[in-house]
Amino acid sequence: MSKVILIDGHSILNRAYYGIPLLSNAEGLHTNAVYGFLNIMFKILDEEKADYLAVAFDVHAPTFRHEMFEAYKGTRKPMPEELREQVPVIKEVLHAMQIPTLEHAGYEADDILGTLGKAYEAAGYDVSIISGDRDLLQLATDKIKIRIPKTKMSGTEIEDYYAADVFEKYQVTPTEFIDMKALMGDTSDNIPGVPGIGEKTASKIISTWHSIEEAHAHAAELKPKKASENLVTYYEQAQFSKVLATIKTDCVLDFKLEDAAIGQMMNDASYALLKRLELKNILKRFDSVAETTVNYQTVKVLDDFAAAVSWLEGIGETDQLGLYYFSEDDFEGLAACKADNVPVYIPAEGMMTAAVLREMAAAAAKRAGVCCMIDVKPQLYWLELSEEDGIFDAAIAAYLINPLKDSYTYDGIAQDFLGMTVPSRADWMKKMTLTEASEKEKESFGHYLAYSAMIPVQAYGTLKKWLEETGMDRLFDEIEMPLVYALYDMEKAGIAVEKDALAEYGSRLTGRIDELEKNIYELAGESFNINSPKQLGIILFEKLGLPFAKKTKTGYSTSADILEKLRTYDPIVGQILEYRQLTKLKSTYADGLAGYIRPDDQRIHGKFNQTITATGRISSTEPNLQNIPVRMELGRLIRKVFVPKEDCIFVNADYSQIELRVLAHMAGDEHLIRAYKEAQDIHRMTASQVFHTPFDEVTPAQRSNAKAVNFGIVYGISSFGLSQDLSITKKEAENYIQQYFRTYPGIKAFLDRSVEAAKEKGYAVTLFGRRRPVPELLSSNFMQRSFGERIAMNSPIQGTAADIIKIAMVRVNRRLKQQHMKSRLILQIHDELLIEAVLDEVDAVKAILKEEMEHAVTLAVPLEIDMHIGHNWYELK
DNA sequence: CCGACATGCAA
DNA sequence: TATTGCATGTCGG
Numbered sequence: 001m002s003k004v005i006l007i008d009g010h011s012i013l014n015r016a017y018y019g020i021p022l023l024s025n026a027e028g029l030h031t032n033a034v035y036g037f038l039n040i041m042f043k044i045l046d047e048e049k050a051d052y053l054a055v056a057f058d059v060h061a062p063t064f065r066h067e068m069f070e071a072y073k074g075t076r077k078p079m080p081e082e083l084r085e086q087v088p089v090i091k092e093v094l095h096a097m098q099i100p101t102l103e104h105a106g107y108e109a110d111d112i113l114g115t116l117g118k119a120y121e122a123a124g125y126d127v128s129i130i131s132g133d134r135d136l137l138q139l140a141t142d143k144i145k146i147r148i149p150k151t152k153m154s155g156t157e158i159e160d161y162y163a164a165d166v167f168e169k170y171q172v173t174p175t176e177f178i179d180m181k182a183l184m185g186d187t188s189d190n191i192p193g194v195p196g197i198g199e200k201t202a203s204k205i206i207s208t209w210h211s212i213e214e215a216h217a218h219a220a221e222l223k224p225k226k227a228s229e230n231l232v233t234y235y236e237q238a239q240f241s242k243v244l245a246t247i248k249t250d251c252v253l254d255f256k257l258e259d260a261a262i263g264q265m266m267n268d269a270s271y272a273l274l275k276r277l278e279l280k281n282i283l284k285r286f287d288s289v290a291e292t293t294v295n296y297q298t299v300k301v302l303d304d305f306a307a308a309v310s311w312l313e314g315i316g317e318t319d320q321l322g323l324y325y326f327s328e329d330d331f332e333g334l335a336a337c338k339a340d341n342v343p344v345y346i347p348a349e350g351m352m353t354a355a356v357l358r359e360m361a362a363a364a365a366k367r368a369g370v371c372c373m374i375d376v377k378p379q380l381y382w383l384e385l386s387e388e389d390g391i392f393d394a395a396i397a398a399y400l401i402n403p404l405k406d407s408y409t410y411d412g413i414a415q416d417f418l419g420m421t422v423p424s425r426a427d428w429m430k431k432m433t434l435t436e437a438s439e440k441e442k443e444s445f446g447h448y449l450a451y452s453a454m455i456p457v458q459a460y461g462t463l464k465k466w467l468e469e470t471g472m473d474r475l476f477d478e479i480e481m482p483l484v485y486a487l488y489d490m491e492k493a494g495i496a497v498e499k500d501a502l503a504e505y506g507s508r509l510t511g512r513i514d515e516l517e518k519n520i521y522e523l524a525g526e527s528f529n530i531n532s533p534k535q536l537g538i539i540l541f542e543k544l545g546l547p548f549a550k551k552t553k554t555g556y557s558t559s560a561d562i563l564e565k566l567r568t569y570d571p572i573v574g575q576i577l578e579y580r581q582l583t584k585l586k587s588t589y590a591d592g593l594a595g596y597i598r599p600d601d602q603r604i605h606g607k608f609n610q611t612i613t614a615t616g617r618i619s620s621t622e623p624n625l626q627n628i629p630v631r632m633e634l635g636r637l638i639r640k641v642f643v644p645k646e647d648c649i650f651v652n653a654d655y656s657q658i659e660l661r662v663l664a665h666m667a668g669d670e671h672l673i674r675a676y677k678e679a680q681d682i683h684r685m686t687a688s689q690v691f692h693t694p695f696d697e698v699t700p701a702q703r704s705n706a707k708a709v710n711f712g713i714v715y716g717i718s719s720f721g722l723s724q725d726l727s728i729t730k731k732e733a734e735n736y737i738q739q740y741f742r743t744y745p746g747i748k749a750f751l752d753r754s755v756e757a758a759k760e761k762g763y764a765v766t767l768f769g770r771r772r773p774v775p776e777l778l779s780s781n782f783m784q785r786s787f788g789e790r791i792a793m794n795s796p797i798q799g800t801a802a803d804i805i806k807i808a809m810v811r812v813n814r815r816l817k818q819q820h821m822k823s824r825l826i827l828q829i830h831d832e833l834l835i836e837a838v839l840d841e842v843d844a845v846k847a848i849l850k851e852e853m854e855h856a857v858t859l860a861v862p863l864e865i866d867m868h869i870g871h872n873w874y875e876l877k
Numbered sequence: 878c879c880g881a882c883a884t885g886c887a888a
Numbered sequence: 889t890a891t892t893g894c895a896t897g898t899c900g901g
Contacts, residue, residue, distance in 0.1 A: 588886075798888095
């Protein structure tokens with residue numbers, strides 16, 4: 001017999017709130033109701049071996065009862081703010097625990113519970129309904145148990161009512177309980193009832209006559225006399241009350257019981273959330289889960305050549321295949337897994353040479369109906385696969401579903417999408433070193449590798465369903481998966497660096513740094529570590545007594561913008577600023593980049609990461625090639641050491657103000673759209689309109705301020721932020737913003753809309769459906785919430801721009817390959833692409849860049865690019 | 878030796 | 889107290 005638990009959300013939350021003193025976390029968010037709710041829920045789950053669990057909530061919309069009776073629930077006190085703020089939080093917790101929450105306009109939670117309770121009873125389930133509200137007793141049967149918890153800090157006691165228990169307590173059946181309520185009324189719901197009849201009298205009357213109708217027919221026989229008279233006088237009101245008090249059991253609901261199947265409630269998402277809420281007692285429950293690690297059956301080690309070949313050649317189009325190819329430290333092999341089968345591990349050794357294994361693995365991947373992997377890009381170095389092969393990268397799918405996680409490894413995917421706790425790579429590594437594994441523990445090592453093949457193929461169905469249900473399947477298929485191959489090609493191509501020139505640049509810096517260091521020690525009267533903000537702060541603000549000492553958490557702030565204001569007070573400040581600038585260039589760029597030049601080809605092969613950013617941008621590491629200096633001339637000189645290879649030249653193209661154009665389109669603001677269609681200088685245009693100055697008379701200062709406002713808008717503007725940026729008062733900044741919104745009313749409406757939508761849905765969305773959760777919006781901390789609002793304004797813009805350049809990259813890369821060109825895409829810097837173009841392909845490359853970048857998507861405003869050619873990166877300006 | 882913090886580079 | 893990143897050096901556990 002399967003068991004279903006249904007919870008009356010608001011009612012339990014309410015009980016918990018009043019039963020437990022106010023608690024709050026570090027953010028100031030109150031948590032007592034959430035805590036109490038979860039305690040009750042877990043207590044019930046612990047004692048009942050339930051298979052299904054769902055929680056119903058009331059919605060903030062009138063129900064049929066309100067339509068019948070205007071005063072319905074009219075006397076109910078409004079929810080205190082400290083409780084109200086916990087409603088979305090408990091929903092979020094439930095969501096993280098994969099417990100469905102049900103709410104439906106026009107129905108109360110009671111009606112949902114009644115409908116589902118009766119339906120599942122009829123279908124043969126045992127049902128428990130949890131509520132703090134005795135109204136629910138009318139639903140009790142011998143299969144439906146109504147459970148009413150009494151919350152105290154010390155613990156929870158629960159009263160249970162089957163039909164018989166209701167009868168025992170009230171001498172009426174559950175159905176008759178409705179009639180009883182029709183007589184006695186309910187002040188909290190504003191059900192009128194019949195005056196002069198309370199619980200005792202009502203119980204006596206209904207236990208005798210079983211319904212208000214019968215009682216009315218025998219009114220004369222009723223005692224006491226007052227009750228008899230009032231029942232006649234107020235009979236209509238009693239009938240009316242009966243309808244109000246009757247819980248509907250025939251609501252039309254779109255709900256499938258399987259969605260309420262109890263899964264892995266203690267997962268990463270719920271852990272993070274509970275941790276944030278600081279619900280330590282609930283967090284304890286995770287410990288016991290960690291021990292339930294699933295160490296699945298066995299891995300078949302196919303070290304026999306014939307057996308391995310036959311397994312791989314047996315893969316056909318009806319198979320869902322999981323693959324993981326590994327090559328490191330002279331150790332190479334393939335883990336593979338067919339859906340619902342035992343994983344296999346095939347080491348590259350003996351007759352099964354690495355070359356043969358790689359080829360057979362790639363061939364199997366191509367033949368399979370679908371081939372699922374985790375983190376495909378690095379495996380492409382060994383497996384020759386391309387975007388046409390339709391590989392499914394589970395890490396990228398998981399990233400789209402929640403881009404806020406810090407990794408997408410197999411153990412996390414197993415936890416989140418399969419409810420499975422498996423040992424992580426680190427857990428296995430603790431047990432044995434790689435060498436030990438390869439030499440002595442082949443089977444164990446294969447066992448560990450096998451997770452990387454097994455998890456993606458098992459999670460495939462769930463991930464696919466998530467992508468479809470969130471509307472991100474096309475984003476995944478048409479943008480993200482093809483992009484994997486474009487990024488791989490970029491990494492493989494790398495960028496050539498003139499090592500000697502870089503070294504020379506470094507030593508030039510060193511000369512000046514030594515000079516500055518000497519000067520600084522002299523001016524300070526002692527030597528100290530200039531790189532230590534702590535020591536520097538003491539020298540500047542204590543020893544030299546400079547003014548405006550600003551504090552950070554740990555001491556004085558010595559950041560450039562502070563020092564800049566101190567320049568005139570002491571010559572040491574200027575020297576320090578220059579020292580800072582030069583040591584930055586030396587350590588991060590001159591020395592830092594040198595360490596990444598590969599000796600075999602004198603090129604830097606940086607990594608481009610696709611599953612890092614919250615907004616959908618790509619990131620660059622080892623080294624970061626997206627933050628090479630450009631603003632200051634001295635820093636910009638570094639770009640001279642990045643050069644094209646022989647017979648090549650650099651071509652770059654960058655979008656002109658892509659984010660502002662995306663904003664114009666998404667907001668549909670006619671003024672901004674018109675400004676772009678007329679192809680004017682947009683910052684000047686903004687200045688002209690915001691400052692009421694004729695276009696031709698805008699001063700450089702006005703234009704520059706307008707530019708700052710435009711930036712601010714994209715970042716989710718705040719008057720404080722703008723005032724800092726422009727060194728003006730907050731008041732003035734407020735005026736600029738107000739003027740801006742008056743000029744472009746559509747922008748204001750859009751930004752407001754974005755915040756509202758994110759609050760409602762819990763995430764921000766790009767034009768292509770990419771989502772970015774914004775949990776900060778739930779915070780009761782003003783700063784956190786404001787941060788959430790800025791994220792909600794910025795993410796759709798930054799994210800859509802990221803979507804667009806990704807589309808362009810995929811198409812540019814495709815065309816370079818399809819047309820068998822030797823030119824290669826080598827860098828992406830958020831709104832810019834850099835190509836190392838073979839000299840005789842330059843015109844074709846320029847045409848491709850222009851076409852694919854400007855037409856990656858059609859917006860209400862044109863997308864424009866600027867293109868340049870140069871013999872090194874520095875010249876591309 | 879690792880993590881937090883401060884700092885500064887880019888779009 | 890403006891969005892998104894990454895790398896560096898210092899310093900303390």
